[in-house]
Amino acid sequence: MGQRLIYLDNNATTPTDPRVVDAMIPYFYDNPGNAASRNHPFGWKAEGAVDVARKQIADLINVDEREIIFTSGATESDNLAIKGVFEMYQRKGNHIITVKTEHKAVLDACAKVQKMGGQVTYLDVDRQGRIRLEELEAAITDKTVLVSVMWANNETGVIQDMKAIGDICAKHGVLFMSDATQAVGKIPVDPKAMGVHLMAFTSHKMYGPKGVGALFVNRKNPRVKVTSQMDGGGHERGMRSGTLNVPGIVGFGKAAEIAKAEMAEDAARLSKLRDKLQHELTSILEESYVNGDQAHRMPHVTNISFKHVEGEGLMMTFNQNIAVSSGSACTSASLEPSYVLVALGLGDDLAHSSLRFSLGRFTTEEDIDETIAKVAEGVNHMRELSPIWEMYKEGIDIDAIEWSEH
């Protein structure tokens, strides 16, 4: 195509920072050892490198390095936390509370818990995407062992009131787990200060390599344990067996170190670009709406609905060179729009019509300017083609039409 590619899908994954790649390379060739080999220099070097990375990651979230369990990614960490707590604390209770807008890794792990005989409560969110604290508190019973609330939502960027939720959990003596995949490395995340006891996160959302993640497990007051979901050599304090991905962990550590140093600067720059993108698009295009709480939101994310334009079709107008994500999944049997946006209470006119823009460390102002122009052009093109936009402009009540269900 010869066109410049623009990447605004950093909530899906981030490109690996070149400094991270440089740090990893020696652990493929020069230091190929297994961190569990205790009797030769290859093993010692690998173990030393893992120790450094564990410290870098622990420092980023202000915890002790012995509280970091390495996994293959956030999905595994979510599974380990939820199923691991459910199995470990069965004598105490069998009830878990989570939220309808969680990532599938949490929702499906909870569904598995239900199959295993557990009870799960799925909390609603308000129009802004945040849970109602009184509903959380009312849902806690004497059988509740875990509350799982994501730190920041992947689709909208909405940040929950972590401290208030942590206080409620502490008051009732319930463990608090958070999927912080989208937050760690982008905004200050301090699980202990919020009363979070378990926290899942991953390297590839913070400019590290794919295939490596972590679960923070609180060691003191309370001492939390999870039943391992992967059995074998007893690595990671017996909570997660399997040879450590040494180059991946080294990269994860480096990514954490860079994030700690540069997070504030990145966030300030990206929030300005994000605000420009959001402001321009919603000014140029009538009937466009920002989804989710703008006062409690990740600095690099905006989710916008363009009324009466179908998201997937809209993306096709520019996706030869601009990468974003759509809340609409118009594939086969699943003609349902994003369950996250539906949980926010969006109607059909807006839920099928959303785009998620997620900026990143390598996003430039030029990228944003080009995106504004191309998206505006795409929305106008799609509205020219849209019969329901035409009806809307003619003042016809679309809800009053009897549609043929397809």
Added chain:
Amino acid sequence: MAYSEKLLDHFKNPRNVGTLDKNSDNVGTGLVGAPECGDVMRLQIEVDPITQKITQAKFKTFGCGSAIASSSLATEWLKGKTVDEALAIDNMAIVEELALPPVKIHCSVLAEDAIKGAIKDYQTKHGVQTAESIAATTH
């Protein structure tokens, strides 16, 4: 997924976008799909009452790229055909022409439904007994 050149061409340069006067005697309108399913297709034909040939076809579609391309292609095929020939258009022909992936076959079904809906509307206006109404009276 990668789309065919033909599909992309119909999506980027859609043919026959527009609106015909739905109150005209010679115009038939088919409106199918539903906003909550993410697809709404409106297809209109103008028929020469003497020759029964389709002289004009227009569409507007809310939906994904495959839905837009399917309706654009349908309008191209309709022009110049008689009403009876148009009734014979099968969704699988659209699937083949645009190389629609399996998950997008419903878009071609929608286009076929829109064609049939437009013809039915035209025939109803002209008092033509449609297959359905014949079936209804014989039962």
